[in-house]
Amino acid sequence: xxxxxxxxxxxxxxxxxxxxxxxxxxxxxxxxxxxxxxxxxxxxxxxxxxxxxxxxxxxxxxxxxxxxxxxxxxxxxxxxxxxxxxxxxxxxxxxxxxxxxxxxxxxxxxxxxxxxxxxxxxxxxxxxxxxxxxxxxxxxxxxxxxxxxxxxxxxxxxxxxxxxxxxxxxxxxxxxxxxxxxxxxxxxxxxxxxxxxxxxxxxxxxxxxxxxxxxxxxxxxxxxxxxxxxxxxxxxxxxxxxxxxxxxxxxxxxxxxxxxxxxxxxxxxxxxxxxxxxxxxxxxxxxxxxx
Amino acid sequence: xxxxxxxxxxxxxxxxxxxxxxxxxxxxxxxxxxxxxxxxxxxxxxxxxxxxxxxxxxxxxxxxxxxxxxxxxxxxxxxxxxxxxxxxxxxxxxxxxxxxxxxxxxxxxxxxxxxxxxxxxxxxxxxxxxxxxxxxxxxxxxxxxxxxxxxxxxxxxxxxxxxxxxxxxxxxxxxxxxxxxxxxxxxxxxxxxxxxxxxxxxxxxxxxxxxxxxxxxxxxxxxxxxxxxxxxxxxxxxxxxxxxxxxxxxxxxxxxxxxxxxxxxxxxxxxxxxxxxxxxxxxxxxxxxxxxxxxxxxxxxxxxxxxxxxxxxxxxxxxxxxxxxxxxxxx
Amino acid sequence: xxxxxxxxxxxxxxxxxxxxxxxxxxxxxxxxxxxxxxxxxxxxxxxxxxxxxxxxxxxxxxxxxxxxxxxxxxxxxxxxxxxxxxxxxxxxxxxxxxxxxxxxxxxxxxxxxxxxxxxxxxxxxxxxxxxxxxxxxxxxxxxxxxxxxxxxxxxxxxxxxxxxxxxxxxxxxxxxxxxxxxxxxxxxxxxxxxxxxxxxxxxxxxxxxxxxxxxxxxxxxxxxxxxxxxxxxxxxxxxxxxxxxxxxxxxxxxxxxxxxxxxxxxxxxxxxxxxxxxxxxxxxxxxxxxxxxxxxxxxxxxxxxxxxxxxxxxxxxxxxx
Numbered sequence: 038x039x040x041x042x043x044x045x046x047x048x049x050x051x052x053x054x055x056x057x058x059x060x061x062x063x064x065x066x067x068x069x070x071x072x073x074x075x076x077x078x079x080x081x082x083x084x085x086x087x088x089x090x091x092x093x094x095x096x097x098x099x100x101x102x103x104x105x106x107x108x109x110x111x112x113x114x115x116x117x118x119x120x121x122x123x124x125x126x127x128x129x130x131x132x133x134x135x136x137x138x139x140x141x142x143x144x145x146x147x148x149x150x151x152x153x154x155x156x157x158x159x160x161x162x163x164x165x166x167x168x169x170x171x172x173x174x175x176x177x178x179x180x181x182x183x184x185x186x187x188x189x190x191x192x193x194x195x196x197x198x199x200x201x202x203x204x205x206x207x208x209x210x211x212x213x214x215x216x217x218x219x220x221x222x223x224x225x226x227x228x229x230x231x232x233x234x235x236x237x238x239x240x241x242x243x244x245x246x247x248x249x250x251x252x253x254x255x256x257x258x259x260x261x262x263x264x265x266x267x268x269x270x271x272x273x274x275x276x277x278x279x280x281x282x283x284x285x286x287x288x289x290x291x292x293x294x295x296x297x298x299x300x301x302x303x304x305x306x307x308x309x310x311x312x313x314x315x316x317x318x319x320x321x322x323x324x325x326x327x328x
Numbered sequence: 329x330x331x332x333x334x335x336x337x338x339x340x341x342x343x344x345x346x347x348x349x350x351x352x353x354x355x356x357x358x359x360x361x362x363x364x365x366x367x368x369x370x371x372x373x374x375x376x377x378x379x380x381x382x383x384x385x386x387x388x389x390x391x392x393x394x395x396x397x398x399x400x401x402x403x404x405x406x407x408x409x410x411x412x413x414x415x416x417x418x419x420x421x422x423x424x425x426x427x428x429x430x431x432x433x434x435x436x437x438x439x440x441x442x443x444x445x446x447x448x449x450x451x452x453x454x455x456x457x458x459x460x461x462x463x464x465x466x467x468x469x470x471x472x473x474x475x476x477x478x479x480x481x482x483x484x485x486x487x488x489x490x491x492x493x494x495x496x497x498x499x500x501x502x503x504x505x506x507x508x509x510x511x512x513x514x515x516x517x518x519x520x521x522x523x524x525x526x527x528x529x530x531x532x533x534x535x536x537x538x539x540x541x542x543x544x545x546x547x548x549x550x551x552x553x554x555x556x557x558x559x560x561x562x563x564x565x566x567x568x569x570x571x572x573x574x575x576x577x578x579x580x581x582x583x584x585x586x587x588x589x590x591x592x593x594x595x596x597x598x599x600x601x602x603x604x605x606x607x608x609x610x611x612x613x614x615x616x617x618x619x620x621x622x623x624x625x626x627x628x629x630x631x632x633x634x635x636x637x638x639x640x641x642x643x644x645x646x647x648x649x650x651x652x653x654x655x656x657x658x659x
Numbered sequence: 660x661x662x663x664x665x666x667x668x669x670x671x672x673x674x675x676x677x678x679x680x681x682x683x684x685x686x687x688x689x690x691x692x693x694x695x696x697x698x699x700x701x702x703x704x705x706x707x708x709x710x711x712x713x714x715x716x717x718x719x720x721x722x723x724x725x726x727x728x729x730x731x732x733x734x735x736x737x738x739x740x741x742x743x744x745x746x747x748x749x750x751x752x753x754x755x756x757x758x759x760x761x762x763x764x765x766x767x768x769x770x771x772x773x774x775x776x777x778x779x780x781x782x783x784x785x786x787x788x789x790x791x792x793x794x795x796x797x798x799x800x801x802x803x804x805x806x807x808x809x810x811x812x813x814x815x816x817x818x819x820x821x822x823x824x825x826x827x828x829x830x831x832x833x834x835x836x837x838x839x840x841x842x843x844x845x846x847x848x849x850x851x852x853x854x855x856x857x858x859x860x861x862x863x864x865x866x867x868x869x870x871x872x873x874x875x876x877x878x879x880x881x882x883x884x885x886x887x888x889x890x891x892x893x894x895x896x897x898x899x900x901x902x903x904x905x906x907x908x909x910x911x912x913x914x915x916x917x918x919x920x921x922x923x924x925x926x927x928x929x930x931x932x933x934x935x936x937x938x939x940x941x942x943x944x945x946x947x948x949x950x951x952x953x954x955x956x957x958x959x960x961x962x963x964x965x966x967x968x969x970x971x972x973x974x975x976x977x978x979x980x
Binding site: 169172173174175176177180181182183184185257261264265268269270271284288291292295298299302303305306309310313314 | 674682685686799800802803804805807808811812814815818819906907910911913914915917918921922932933935936937939944948951952955959
């Protein structure tokens with residue numbers, strides 16, 4: 038094969054990866070996970086449209102009501118409908134998770150790519166730092182950072198983003214390294230293609246799919262940790278509400294109205310499970326060496 | 329090299345794997361017998377079905393593969409019908425397998441001695457001490473220097489050739505009647521290869537074992553085996569003693585294989601006679617004779633009807649419509 | 660071998676030291692001041708002299724480096740300072756609560772291993788598709804369910820509906836064993852579920868890897884039965900790479916206990932940490948985090964050393980043929 042043919046192959050690999058993604062969705066668990074993710078996202082985005090009640094509508098006559106046709110999830114301590122609160126809380130949780138994922142992916146990718154390019158001691162040091170934090174429980178690191186930087190939405194999002202960057206960095210680095218060692222890359226450079234062209238037409242498109250698959254898992258983790266922090270009262274602060282804060286408040290009255298924290302809790306599990314499953318299936322399809 | 333009583337009788341063995349909704353048969357009807365002290369060679373390219381045939385004799389097919397048809401008779405018992413428990417007693421005790429990957433065929437966290445002792449004590453109720461003594465003796469028999477001291481060594485402390493000897497010791501430890509050697513020397517250098525084959529030869533004589541040697545190396549088969557079977561596309565397409573096989577191959581595939589062997593006195597200006605085309609995948613077998621698409625002697629019957637086994641007066645066998653003509657021409 | 664051990668120990672000490680610096684610096688970066696919180700209000704409500712006096716008393720008016728050196732000096736002598744709020748020495752606070760957390764961790768570890776190891780092993784022996792699917796499902800759900808949801812469900816079932824077990828509080832095992840067990844069961848099971856999931860994930864993947872190795876076919880070829888192959892050959896080889904899961908377990912126990920202690924109102928190091936964050940009690944917080952980092956670093960060290968002992972390929976390096 039000629040060098041130009043090889044580098045053209047590298048570009049068309051991108052197309053084949055697209056097919057792989059579609060093929061993954063044929064598996065029932067993956068398809069189900071994708072549907073659930075879509076529904077949750079749609080629910081959050083369309084919250085103002087589909088919520089049965091306006092978010093701040095109180096009903097003092099029905100505090101801590103148990104589930105009924107009027108209020109399928111019951112009501113909270115101010116008589117607000119919990120379905121509505123879950124929908125709006127979902128907006129907060131998902132927005133934060135999305136932003137955190139974005140930060141983690143961008144920052145992590147740059148980190149990992151830099152480590153891949155600069156293979157000398159700089160790359161080593163960068164990766165060492167990443168490895169250090171990988172074993173530690175994320176919640177503890179998160180607590181320390183929250184203790185230091187506070188619980189404003191901004192700092193929470195940034196903290197979450199930072200927490201998940203090291204794992205993304207490792208993935209980005211190994212993805213880029215395998216690209217740099219591929220025949221396609223060798224061919225492209227030997228043909229004399231400009232570095233920017235190589236980056237945009239080959240390197241980025243070929244590392245994107247793996248990173249995006251990882252993004253789903255990062256989002257799941259972000260929701261998980263945000264909910265944990267908010268549950269402890271150290272995450273999202275009132276008057277803003279997220280799924281975690283609903284659990285935080287609901288816990289106080291566990292014995293009398295256990296459905297209050299139960300529904301947001303179940304939604305969290307469903308969201309995290311769906312995102313994890315989707316991401317896992319995508320990763321497995323894109324990287325045949327994984328089981 | 330006088331073979332004794334038949335010990336293994338394989339009839340119409342077929343191995344099946346599920347494939348995209350239906351099934352595929354990498355082994356489509358292999359039949360052969362092996363007698364004690366006989367050395368049978370099973371020769372073929374990758375994908376011919378030879379390794380799967382060997383594995384199915386041991387009932388060690390990787391799932392989801394299974395034996396679809398056929399009988400594997402040993403001492404009147406059909407091994408293909410035995411329960412897993414019963415088959416476990418046969419493995420090692422009556423048939424044993426030596427594989428091609430000595431580097432990773434031994435458990436890295438047990439000493440070699442312990443692994444041999446385990447092999448002994450599965451099939452015989454002896455004390456640890458007796459088994460240990462036997463294991464050390466076996467290690468000596470397969471040519472391992474200082475067997476007493478090496479007993480407690482670990483696999484990674486041995487070279488490939490040594491590990492293969494350990495594997496052989498382990499395989500023969502329970503006194504099996506049939507030893508299957510699946511590419512036993514592929515991963516070894518030529519000198520070690522020769523020594524291992526010598527070892528196998530002597531063991532065959534001493535223990536009256538039968539050996540089935542599976543290899544893609546025709547030369548190796550020629551020097552070691554009494555009988556060679558050539559496999560192609562899941563069937564045995566020719567069976568013959570080595571001499572006549574190499575002098576006058578009957579099946580066109582065998583002929584093509586032999587033609588493709590480079591010899592030192594070749595004219596280097598001529599291209600190497602390679603067989604055109606590729607061996608067919610089990611799921612894409614051509615109609616009729618599986619070799620006809622690559623056969624220089626193919627005629628119209630070959631694309632319609634799959635040839636059955638033609639047994640010739642000399643005892644040779646070939647699955648080819650032209651077998652009789654080619655045999656007479658050769659004689 | 661000895662050199663390797665020494666090197667690892669020195670690296671670990673270095674890591675500990677580095678962590679202490681990091682922890683110290685990070686916690687000091689916050690704009691909010693513990694002094695303000697302690698004095699009870701926003702800047703305007705505070706008497707400037709009381710503010711300065713308290714800062715001086717807590718040593719917060721000295722330079723950062725000075726504060727660090729003071730702290731580290733104390734740490735090396737075993738003095739972790741005083742809590743900013745309760746005036747108790749940090750060591751006292753930790754000692755009070757360590758027992759509860761250790762009991763919880765031990766119970767959770769026991770139950771978690773009891774759940775995961777046999778399940779993974781049976782899965783490897785049986786190789787039944789439905790059982791494997793159930794295990795995969797459990798692992799996936801287990802990893803997606805935060806401990807507070809687990810705890811919530813358990814409390815509702817056992818505390819609210821069945822009223823069988825207490826759902827909060829703590830009784831020390833030494834004081835009253837039976838009551839202690841009753842208080843620890845629900846939190847321990849909650850935490851156990853959280854650690855069983857990652858253990859099973861790692862163990863099953865390790866078992867699957869080993870099961871496809873050539874020496875497993877050799878073992879079968881010798882005539883061993885399936886369960887013998889798994890127990891004698893697959894499991895020993897699978898647990899060595901799965902030793903990394905010890906690190907994961909310890910990490911999960913550390914992190915999970917924070918949540919679980921909060922859920923079950925169980926006094927312990929986890930809830931101490933949460934309180935310290937609320938109160939911006941640096942002294943307690945930095946000690947707890949240093950403790951956690953220390954546990955983590957030491958366990959990594961132990962795992963590395965354990966590898967060397969268990970894997971003969973690493974062990975007998977000097978005795979090559």
